[in-house]
Each structure stands twice: as structure tokens, then as C-alpha cells.
Amino acid sequence: MNNKQSDNPIVATKLILSICFGYGLLMLCRTVVGVAGPAMLADPTLNIDTATFGAILGWGTAGNLMGKVTTGALADKIGGSKIFISAIFFAAIATFIFGTLSTNSAFFVLYFLTVFAKAAGWPSIANIIRASFSENRHGRIWGFIATSSRISSVATTLLASSLLLIFSWRGMFFSAGILTLLIAAVLIKTLKEPKKDLHDSVQPADADNPTSLDDEVSAPHPLKTLKTREAIGHFIRSPRFWLISLGVSALAVLFEFQVFLPIYLSETYDLAPAYAGIASSTFSLGCLVAVFSGGFIYDKLTKKSLIYALGLSLTLAVASLLLLRVLGDQGSTGTLELTLTVLLIFLFGFAISPAYYIPMSVFSISFGGRHCGLLVGLIDAIAYFGAMSFDFIGGAVANKEGGWQDFILILIVTSVLATIIMTTFLYLDYRHSRQSNA
Secondary structure, three states, rough: OOOOOOHHHHHHHHHHHHHHHHHHHHHHHHHHHHHHHHHHOOOOOOOOOOOHHHHHHHHHEEEEEEHHHHHHHHHHHOHHHHHHHHHHHHHHHHHHHHHHOOHHHHHHHHHHHHHHHHOOOHHHHHHHHHHOOOOOHHHHHHHHHOOOOHHHHHHHHHHHHHHHHHHHHHHHHHHHOOHHHHHOOOOOOOOOOOOOOOOOOOOOOOOOOOOOHHHHHHOOOOOOOHOOOOHHHHOOOOHHHHHHHHHHHHHHHOOOOHHHHHHHHHHHHHHOOOHHHHHHHHHHHHHHHHHHHHHHHHHHHHHHHHHHHHHHHHHHHHHHHHHHOOOOOHHOHHHHHHHHHHHHHHHHHHHHHHHHHHHHHHHHHHHHHHHHHHHHHHHHHHHHHHHHHHHHHHHHHOOOOOOHHHHHHHHHHHHHHHHHHHHHHHHHHHHHHHHHHH
């Protein structure tokens, strides 16, 4: 019998929906910058080109990196829901202030702070899930939440693009900040971790009390008694930790394409900023379709089958990028070419999402135990260091004449590396599982 209190369907549904809405707000605060990119480049009062915009994104990713390092450990100690709610409020305020700025250095600082807050999302959620749900449900729970994050990415991209049809880019930031603050105020009451059931003599797990019932009735987790510094030492001695970190790092670089997409489509196909933002949402739509089924499939597949399934998915990502570059070489920007480009962007998002979201999330909880927030933070920090480097390099490359083709070539090479590294990780994870069972 499962005794996690959030295995109660009503409690579980309320908790998961609150997490999904909360993460959607964090996504909105990050998405508006990418959607606003073409309009900011066209604003004569600003001194921004593609390279500068890439630097803004790079500073945001640096905030992500720093946030992952600090917020994961805080979520382990203070509690996932407390850090989660605080991050939403902080991101909302930073987003609102961003709309008042005019200098490049100010944009760098505020986007750094916005994404620093957004970085707390996944480590906080990992703590809430570990404390609230049984391990045999983690794959589907992560799949559902990853699906929600992709829904929110599509929805927030479309929302921000629609706001850009009505308001200036500054008005879009003001609207997003105010909306996030209002909804976050409601989530303070609804986003609560499980409390003790008065009809149950067993103390349920929560994010503030890392000793869960699973720890009591099963073999203790190897990291249960380790302090933070000792847990970090345990992580860095594991080859699987480095493989998943490097694999997710390569995938994070691929995911940065979505932030450049509105500018890419605007400059390549001469689309208006708002319509370029709408067209770019197909990337998130592809991610959504993939992770919607991915979580349920993940729990049903064996670890050996996962090697082939995710390896094939990542190979499809390489193929979609190759076709995208070939299409760009034709030099035609007609309706047919735009339609094919949008379809390939959808396929690319579809192909990389399952490998990006689910293996790392499931591995972090099983391998990290009560230090799962710290582990998620460390993996993401390494990943976003790679993404940050790409933001600066990719923006500079795309800013050159014909630079978008070189930009996509970088993504192709990275996609090949991601395929090799992730399949190696999955193989080692499969071998470790066999040894443990033996």
C-alpha cells in the first residue's frame, strides 16, 4: 500500500495543477524576452543588434546557472514550495522592471535576475515530487509536469505575441509582470505540500522533513545520512553524473534555439515580430506532443528499451536540423519554404524534449534521494554553462552576413554530441540497474 499522502487523487491533482500553473508563470517571465526580441531590435530608441540580444540571453542563462547552484540546496533545506512561490514573485517583479529599461547593461542585469528566479523552478519541483509521490509514479508525474511546461511554453509564447499585437514591447512586459503577480497571490493558498492526515498514525513526508515513509519501510537511501558537501562528493565520483550533466548541457544548447527563433524567422522570412513569435511557438508545440506521452511511456519501457527509443529520437533531431540547413541553403523565402521550416522546427522540438526532461528528472530523485534538489541544481548548472556560452557565441555568429547557416551548423554538431552522450548514459544506467538487481 502506498502511504504517500499525495497518492490521494484529490490532493495529488490539486498539488500537480498548482505546480503546473506556477511553472507556467515562470515560463511566461522568461518567454517574453524572446518574443520581444524582433521589436526591441526595431526600436530606434535602443542600441540593440542580434549580437547584443544574444548577450542579453547569455546573461539570462548565467542567471540560470547561478540560480541552479543556489536554489537547489535551499529547496532541500527550506522546502520546495517556499522557494517555488518566492521565485515566482521575484520573477514577476523583475519582468515588470525590465519593461522600464533602456540601456543594454540594465537589460543584462534584470534578465539575469529574472532567469535566476526562474532557475528555482525545477529543483523546487523535484523536492515537492520526492516528498509527495511514490517512486513508481515519478516518471508519469514528471511527464505530466514536463507536458505542462510545454503547454505553458506554447501558451505563453502565443499570449506574449498577442500582447505584442496590442501593446509595445514595454507594455508586454508590464502586462506579463502584473498577471504573474496576481496569479502567484492565489497560488500561495493552493500550493501547499501534504500535511498530516489525522486518520493516519504515520507522519507523511513533506519537503521540510526529508525523512519520508519510503525511507522507513525500504532500504535506506545511500545519501540519507550525508551532509551537502558529502553528497556533492558522492555525485562527482559517479560517471553517470558527468554523462547526464554533459548530455543535458548539449540538449540545453539545442533548446536555446527556441529563444532565437523569433529573430531567425523574422530575418529569414521577413515576418512581423508578433507573427514571428507565433510561428516560433511550433517548437514548444512539438515539445508538448512529445512529453505528453513520454512520461507514461517512460514508466512502461525497460531501461534497455529506453536506450533505443531516446537514441532514435535524438537521431531524428539531427536529421531535422540537417534538413533545416539544406532548406536555408536554397535561398528562397516563399510560403512553401516557410511552411517546411515551421514543420521542421516542430519536429526538432518533438525529438529533443523526451531526452531533455525525463531521464535527468527521474535519475535525480532516485540517485540524489533527499539531496535531489541539489543534484538537479548541479546538473542544470553545468547544462546552462554550455547554454550561456552558446548564447554569446550564437548571437555573434547569427549577426554576421549569412550567419544563420553557421548558427544551425553549430546546432547540428551539438545534436550529434548529445545523441552520443545520452545513449552512453542510458547504457550505463541500464548496466547499473542490472548489477543492482543481481
